[in-house]
Amino acid sequence: xxxxxxxxxxxxxxxxxxxxxxxxxxxxxxxxxxxxxxxxxxxxxxxxxxxxxxxxxxxxxxxxxxxxxxxxxxxxxxxxxxxxxxxxxxxxxxxxxxxxxxxxxxxxxxxxxxxxxxxxxxxxxxxxxxxxxxxxxxxxxxxxxxxxxxxxxxxxxxxxxxxxxxxxxxxxxxxxxxxxxxxxxxxxxxxxxxxxxxxxxxxxxxxxxxxxxxxxxxxxxxxxxxxx
Amino acid sequence: xxxxxxxxxxxxxxxxxxxxxxxxxxxxxxxxxxxxxxxxxxxxxxxxxxxxxxxxxxxxxxxxxxxxxxxxxxxxxxxxxxxxxxxxxxxxxxxxxxxxxxxxxxxxxxxxxxxxxxxxxxxxxxxxxxxxxxxxxxxxxxxxxxxxxxxxxxxxxxxxxxxxxxxxxxxxxxxxxxxxxxxxxxxxxxxxxxxxxxxxxxxxxxxxxxxxxxxxxxxxxxxxxxxxxxxxxxxxxxxxxxxxxxxxxxxxxxxxxxxxxxxxxxxxxxxxxxxxxxxxxxxxxxxxxxxxxxxxxxxxxxxxxxxxxxxxxxxxxxxxxxxxxxxxxxxxxxxxxxxxxxxxxxxxxxxxxxxxxxxxxxxxxxxxxxxxxxxxxxxxxxxxxxxxxxxxxxxxxxxxxxxxxxxxxxxxxxxxxxxxxxxxxxxxxxx
Numbered sequence: 203x204x205x206x207x208x209x210x211x212x213x214x215x216x217x218x219x220x221x222x223x224x225x226x227x228x229x230x231x232x233x234x235x236x237x238x239x240x241x242x243x244x245x246x247x248x249x250x251x252x253x254x255x256x257x258x259x260x261x262x263x264x265x266x267x268x269x270x271x272x273x274x275x276x277x278x279x280x281x282x283x284x285x286x287x288x289x290x291x292x293x294x295x296x297x298x299x300x301x302x303x304x305x306x307x308x309x310x311x312x313x314x315x316x317x318x319x320x321x322x323x324x325x326x327x328x329x330x331x332x333x334x335x336x337x338x339x340x341x342x343x344x345x346x347x348x349x350x351x352x353x354x355x356x357x358x359x360x361x362x363x364x365x366x367x368x369x370x371x372x373x374x375x376x377x378x379x380x381x382x383x384x385x386x387x388x389x390x391x392x393x394x395x396x397x398x399x400x401x402x403x404x405x406x407x408x409x410x411x412x413x414x415x416x417x418x419x420x421x422x423x424x425x426x427x428x429x430x
Numbered sequence: 431x432x433x434x435x436x437x438x439x440x441x442x443x444x445x446x447x448x449x450x451x452x453x454x455x456x457x458x459x460x461x462x463x464x465x466x467x468x469x470x471x472x473x474x475x476x477x478x479x480x481x482x483x484x485x486x487x488x489x490x491x492x493x494x495x496x497x498x499x500x501x502x503x504x505x506x507x508x509x510x511x512x513x514x515x516x517x518x519x520x521x522x523x524x525x526x527x528x529x530x531x532x533x534x535x536x537x538x539x540x541x542x543x544x545x546x547x548x549x550x551x552x553x554x555x556x557x558x559x560x561x562x563x564x565x566x567x568x569x570x571x572x573x574x575x576x577x578x579x580x581x582x583x584x585x586x587x588x589x590x591x592x593x594x595x596x597x598x599x600x601x602x603x604x605x606x607x608x609x610x611x612x613x614x615x616x617x618x619x620x621x622x623x624x625x626x627x628x629x630x631x632x633x634x635x636x637x638x639x640x641x642x643x644x645x646x647x648x649x650x651x652x653x654x655x656x657x658x659x660x661x662x663x664x665x666x667x668x669x670x671x672x673x674x675x676x677x678x679x680x681x682x683x684x685x686x687x688x689x690x691x692x693x694x695x696x697x698x699x700x701x702x703x704x705x706x707x708x709x710x711x712x713x714x715x716x717x718x719x720x721x722x723x724x725x726x727x728x729x730x731x732x733x734x735x736x737x738x739x740x741x742x743x744x745x746x747x748x749x750x751x752x753x754x755x756x757x758x759x760x761x762x763x764x765x766x767x768x769x770x771x772x773x774x775x776x777x778x779x780x781x782x783x784x785x786x787x788x789x790x791x792x793x794x795x796x797x798x799x800x801x802x803x804x805x806x807x808x809x810x811x812x813x814x815x816x817x818x819x820x821x822x823x824x825x826x827x828x829x830x831x832x833x834x835x836x837x838x839x840x841x842x843x844x845x846x847x848x849x850x851x852x853x854x855x856x857x858x859x860x861x
Contacts, residue, residue: 246856255774255856276778283776290859294771298442299435306431311776315431352775364859 204228205359205391206252211261213247213414221247223414224261231359234382234392236402239411245395246364248411252393253362254282266359283312287353291365293345295337301348302333305355312356323351327381343374350381354390361385363394367401379404436788443761447793450757450839454797455804457750458835462805462827464743467812468736470821486667486706488522488718490514513538513661516649518713520563522667525708530670530700533575536662538652542616542627542645550602551644552616554652554662557587557597573646576668577637584610584633587648594651596629599642603634610634616645618655627655667709667718672700673733681707682720747838754842758790762846769850770858779851786847790839798835802828 206229213222222244229235237245250256251263254270257278263270266285270278282288295304305320324333327347337345346366353361363382367375379401386392396402410417440447490512516536523531538554556572563569574586587595598608608614608631618625629651635641653659672678678701681688685707688696697704706718762769769782806823813821 250856253774253856255854279773279776279778282774288774292859294767294774294859296435296768296771298438303431303434303438307435307772308775310431311772311781 205231205233205266206393207262207264208251209262209264211251211258211263213244213251213256214259220414222251222258225414225416227409227416229391229393231391232386232389233407234386234394234405235407235409236405237393237395237409237411238397238399238402239417240397242413243411244414245397245411247414249362249364249393249395252360253286253288254278283356285359287356287358287361289346289349289353289361289363289366291368293337293342293349293369295345295348297337300334300336301329301340301344304337304348305352308352308355320351320355323355324348326354327351328377341374342370343377346370346374346378347381350378350385354385359391361390361392363392365396366394367396367398375401432784432788435785436792439785439789440792443764446757446761450754450793451797451800453750453753453757454794454835454839455801456753457747457838458798458801458831459804459808460746461743461834462802462831463808463812464739465827465830466806466809466821466824468739469824469827470813485671485702485721486669486709486718487721488514488665488667488709488713488716489663491715491717512715513658513663514665514713514716516653516660516662519662519665520561521712522665522709523561523563523567523569524565525705525712526697527669527700527705527708530705532668532670534571534665534667535573535576536649536665538649538656538658538662540618540652540656542618544602544606544614544616548605550616552618552652553644553646554649555646556649557646558589560589576666577641579637580641581636582633583636584631587632593648594627594629595632595648597633597635597646598631599635599637599644601642602645603631608634614645620656625655627651669702669705670700671702671705673730674701674703677701678703747834751838751842754790754839755845758843758846759849762786762850766853767858769853770855773853774855774859782850783847786843786850787840790843791836794836794839795832797839798832801835802831805831
């Protein structure tokens, strides 16, 4: 059994708007999977379900063996806190906290905030010298690296990234993708939503969605390697 | 970390936070002013009303009996009239509610001939007597304070003036063509013998009442003339009282009918009836009676003014709460991504609410402190403009205002906090 299992999962809004339609898939621990598809294909809905920010209308979603389909909001928050590190397209840092404090916030809600450990996490993403800066004092790439440090700080089973390079220039995109490569090499499980084929090809497997359905059989990408 | 987040958060969006503080301060300042005036107003209004006279009369027990029917005197002891020993009067200032005894004045009355065809009532009293009670405290009592509306042409008779001085009512002065500094010749009929006393007119009383037809002498002088040493016929007392309620009415009818608990509550509340009861306890053989109309109107006026102030305060606090609600709703909407993010990285709803509640409470405290300062100023202004005296600053008001400010800030934040609670991370973080 994989780290993430979806069994006949559907998400239906209203009476018949199917954002996801009878999806089944399995993601193994240590795997890097990209979810691709055009707008409205159900990428974000799948990310919400796997990220414990929503529950399916039908079917079963299991994260590390826990069936989240029937969990209430409080229990979903606990699973998210314990198992998942989130990285968003628009960075989403608390604007009045410094870089190191933004990392510590995730520690605080998980267990206990430790500044030294948070600074080490920033060093891992190459921002050891920027810990005391506010988000507005950081470039887009730096902000996204703070988000990656925040996602890693609690040693999550899964890193869930929603278009992590969508708001970055080429240079910063490469820096961030290098980071994901490193994390994957270290054994982290990564699930990345993207509409960029180049970014998608970095994953071991691409999952293509179209109108809420799996478009083709999940595949292993032929060429995977560092982009820079 | 929690405090670190709060500290950082407080330094952001200073303009809206300042607005919130001002909104809270607005309500808090009015509440402070009204509380301060309200706590002080009882004394102030009572003092205002006391300026229109006493509200308790103390007489010897025999004098309180109904002795006249259709003008015929049936009092069996009229010929042997009872008096109150003057030395007992300070005891009135030693009852349980002694601090509520504002003023008092004893009276002794006699008749005198001014001329062959002019008879006048002569009253002996304290004008401005300094007395010392066994606790060592000193007080100035007398008609100068009790009848503050009297206008004196000339001078009051001062403390210690036991010489042949008199204050003469306007009617008497006009009938005899007297003015301050003139000499007045009084003939008293004491036990069938005429006793003549010459007194110097110190002042003319203009009161608009029956006092204008009387002559007032120092009490000791009249006691000397009449041979009634250390005796007074009655004492008028001005006391600060609590409005009458059902318990007070029942106690007035019969204090013995109260249960022990009721009696204790009544005794320890400054009702007119409990004060008169306590006066009768300390001076045996007297009856202390309430001058009903004044006491009752005091209660009615006081209650109405307090109700008005309560309503004004309530309106101010409601408008503060609405102001806070509007400001906080804007803030929550501005910070919805931050709220969504905190929830996404693991904060529970309680965690988010705790942040906002702490922040709002701190704004409440700051607004409360600012409002308290302003309110003291308002209270002082009201005191000067309405009552002509300063309103005393009571420290008790400070914690009440701070708690009230926090409550108003929190109540005003209920609606925005509900928005924060309903926010789903997925709704605000994608795209």
